[in-house]
Amino acid sequence: MKLTTPRLRKRISKRDIRAAVALGVALGAVGAAFVVAEPPRMSLAGDTASGSITGLAGKCIDVADGNSASGTTVQLYDCNGTQAQQWTNPGDGTLRAFGKCLDVRGGSTADAADVQLWDCNGGTAQQWVITEAKDIVNPAADKCLDVRAFNSANRTPLQIWPCQGAANEKWNVFEGGSEAPATNPPPADNGNDGDQGESPSGFVVSEAQFNEMFPNRNPLYNYDGLKAALNAYPGFATSGDDTVKKQEAAAFLANIGHETSGLMYAVEQNTANYSAYCDASQAYGCPAGQDAYHGRGPIQLSWNYNYKAAGDALGLDLLNNPGLVETDAAVAWKTGLWYWNTQTGPGTMTGHDAMVNSAGFGQTIRTMNGALECDGKNPAQVQSRIDSYQRFTQILGVAPGESLSC
Template sequence: MWTRALAMMLFVAGAALLGVGGASAQQGVWNIITRPMFQSMLSHRGDSGCQGAFYTYDAFIEAASKFPGFGTTGDEQTRRRELAAFFGQTSHETTGGWATAPGGPFAWGYCRVKEQNPTDPPYYGRGPIQLTHEYNYRLAGQALNLNLVGNPDMVASDPVVAFKTAIWFWMTPQSPKPSCHAVMTGAWTPSATDRAAGRLPGYGLTSNIINGGLECGKGQSTDGAKDRGGYYKRYCDMLRVGYGDNVPCKDQKPYGG
């Protein structure tokens, strides 16, 4: 029986020879997020007190291959910055870090699989993006052809599904919000209303998309927004890419606010 790792190795090799998959093998996420890089970025995910050993590199690569534009859009710097942003946001959502944590507070992404204090059972946060609320489980399930409303715990029991839901959320606009992918790849142009609200391209807008109502537009950075920014900057440094403009969201009015 083939293992998932062997199947993925053959997929990558085939892509290199044939140039398949919606983007060339030279632009594949595996060329930026290599296995050693993944392990280094998320080195504490399997430590005592964390459940993040659930999140495997092979599951990430398999899930990412189903979204051809993810981490493959634009030039090298754009691709690296998008992946730093994705892991920055998902690491905040799953963090197990604290101020004096070994390696620093931003070395503890992907520690959690399930929301620690569920507020919306049974549709509480699960997976890298901490998918929450029935409507998100319904929309993600429809897009992925999975019954996530009937079996929401699939997001916490199958690591490929977990990563797919996170990447689906990242790639999918929910009007009036653009997708995080469009923001980080330069495909989104702010309207006059957005500009008046301070909503400009950059990592800060992805924070606004994900949790702007609680974290953005306060005139100063909240703890949550600071944590998101800290993870993002760490990964940008590791991936050797600049942070870009508008990293914080403190001056951005939240959507619907």
């Protein structure tokens, strides 16, 4: 997301980078420098060096969800020693994980261009130089690897940005596969917590229960992504007694399951509607394109103004990067939680307020799609939501409560 105040920028020139390469600058923190041609090694023995790369808040450069597919987002995440955080420098100026290269998406040299994992192709978008100042620079763009919006939260995407010497552009490379500092231990929760009770993360729905609810879900909607999103709205499924917590979780999951046919769809299926979601009357317009603001994610977030509102609330530039909602699991879940916890839709209260204040599941239906379904307009759709909610409360071992219909 673009900051509202100017960012002081101290640019590193291409001439400075070439001089550092020519002199073979020895870097105390990282062992050596990545260079475009005939680079010095990063380790004293062998042809490659490997290990984790830590940056802002001591977190690691991470391949999202451990997905080795080309196009996978590269992000900031708690260091956990997994293969998704093991990077190698084979001596050709690239940084690699899962045998693929750290790559500027689309070969862009623009400010805020995302980085991704991509098949190594020898292109300039995959060339990186580590400077003595601990910047990781893409020489073609003359820009630094940067944590978007100075956000240290897990799953914050990485991008390129003019080098300015800020902490969100400083990186430490650990040689020989060494792990991150002890101040960043791996999360205690491995998600495998059995069939009953809270998960170790404190969420009232265990991974096994989640899998039972959505056996055919799209891979985007993974349990780890949901847990990572919970910190955006800490009151969700944590307010009230154990029954209320579980009822709220069941109500949210029942509604978003209905919106996505059991979490099967990451994007709206009717492509003919895509161009309809750009409200050009908004001052900020539709910078990602006329067709870019169709339904995505568990809530099927739609319209340019909703992408902007959700992005502003979450500290993400979704107006310019709406595709994050269908490629980053935590971002997808956060958009659903944003609507549930802050928006009343056609109703009179948020879904969260409806459940914690005992208004009943029926009011959450009104909030989600009451204008088209409630007051007898589409009883079959209402009953479908109710059926899912009752099934989910049964899985969680609680009564569904009263006032189920709208």
